[in-house]
Structures are given as structure tokens and as C-alpha cells.
Amino acid sequence: MKSGIRVEPAQKSDIPALIELLALLFSIERDFCPDPEKQRRGLECLLEKPEDGVIFVARDREGDGGAIGMVSAQLVISTASGTPSAWIEDVVLRPEYRKMGIGRQLLNAAIAWAGQKGARRLQLLADADNTPALAFYERLDWQPTRLFAWRIFV
Numbered sequence: 077m078k079s080g081i082r083v084e085p086a087q088k089s090d091i092p093a094l095i096e097l098l099a100l101l102f103s104i105e106r107d108f109c110p111d112p113e114k115q116r117r118g119l120e121c122l123l124e125k126p127e128d129g130v131i132f133v134a135r136d137r138e139g140d141g142g143a144i145g146m147v148s149a150q151l152v153i154s155t156a157s158g159t160p161s162a163w164i165e166d167v168v169l170r171p172e173y174r175k176m177g178i179g180r181q182l183l184n185a186a187i188a189w190a191g192q193k194g195a196r197r198l199q200l201l202a203d204a205d206n207t208p209a210l211a212f213y214e215r216l217d218w219q220p221t222r223l224f225a226w227r228i229f230v
Contacts (some may be wrong), residue, residue, distance in 0.1 A: 078176040079136045085151060086131035086146065090121050092128045092144040094131065101168040105203040107227075122148055132185040134169070134178050145169035147182040149190055149198070157197050162190035164200040167209070201225050 096172055099110040108202060122129045134145035147167045152162035164186055169179055201216070202209045 078136075078173070078178060080136055081144075081176075081178055081181065082135045082137055083132055083181045084135070085126075086119075086133045086143065088120070089118060089214060090124055090130055090131075090143050091123075093131070094119050097146050097170070098166060099118065100170070106205065107171075107203070115153055118222040119144045122150070123193075130186070130189050131166070132182055132189075134173070134182055136173070144173050146219060147176050147186045149186040151190070151193055151195060152196060159191075160193055160195045161197045161199065162186070162193070165216055167177060167192055167200070174208075180216060183216065 095112050095115045099112070102108040102110045102125045119131065122131055129148065129150035131146060133140050133143040136144050145168060148165045150163045150165070151160045152163060153159075164183070167179065167182065169182075187198060199221075200213070202213060202215045204210075
């Protein structure tokens with residue numbers, strides 16, 4: 077694990093760095109395309125409603141202190157569990173910071189936040205072709221489900 081890494085809630089001033097991180101993520105996911113204006117709007121919406129969602133950033137204190145990684149979490153109500161549930165999204169690190177335990181730190185922050193909000197289940201989606209991400213989640217004991225993700229745009 078790399079020392080000098082700090083994980084904390086994102087601030088509005090982090091949005092340009094978060095847009096860059098999302099561009100990295102969306103460039104490897106076939107279902108999404110980077111669109112800085114859409115990402116800016118989405119990030120602003122998340123930051124404006126801290127009771128419903130959070131973005132955590134990882135910062136390297138030895139660097140410039142900018143965001144080197146991120147994760148977002150949003151609450152929904154689960155009728156299956158009768159409690160809030162949290163959607164985990166946007167798990168991404170700059171390539172030079174991968175395999176150092178930082179992704180685990182980010183996810184742990186999101187898990188702790190969700191638990192404090194009463195969530196008893198967390199779920200995430202991962203691109204089926206992103207083998208490193210799938211292996212990462214498996215190492216952290218995330219369990220695959222038998223559900224498929226479906227979508228429609230309106």
C-alpha cells in the first residue's frame with residue numbers, strides 16, 4: 077500500500093480532475109463515451125445532494141494534491157432488503173497508481189459512508205471486458221449476481 081495517500085470527499089474544485097478520471101474510465105467501457113459537459117453536470121448534481129450521494133477522491137500528498145482516483149456512491153431504496161442500498165460507480169485510478177491498495181481505500185470509504193446511511197447492500201456494474209476490474213472486485217469479495225443490466229434512454 078502506498079503511503080501518503082489521503083481519501084476524502086470531493087469538493088467542487090475537484091471537478092476538472094474528476095472529468096479527466098471519468099474520461100479514462102469511459103474510454104475502456106463500451107457502454108459510455110466521455111463527454112466533459114455531461115460529466116460536469118453529473119458531478120455537480122452529486123456534490124449538490126450530499127444526503128443522497130458522495131464522491132470520494134484519493135490524493136497523493138507527495139504530488140500536487142490533486143485527485144488521482146475516485147469512486148461515487150448513491151443511495152436508493154431496496155424493496156428486497158427493506159433498507160437503503162448504495163450504487164457504487166466511477167471506480168477509477170490513474171494508471172500509475174493502480175495495484176497499490178488505493179482502489180481498496182476508495183471502496184472502503186464508500187462502503188463506510190453507505191453503512192452510515194443505513195445501506196445494507198452495495199452494488200456496482202463493471203464492464204464485462206474489463207478483466208482487471210473484474211479480478212479486483214473478486215479479490216475484494218464482491219459477489220457477481222445472476223442479474224443483467226438493462227437500460228433505455230428517454
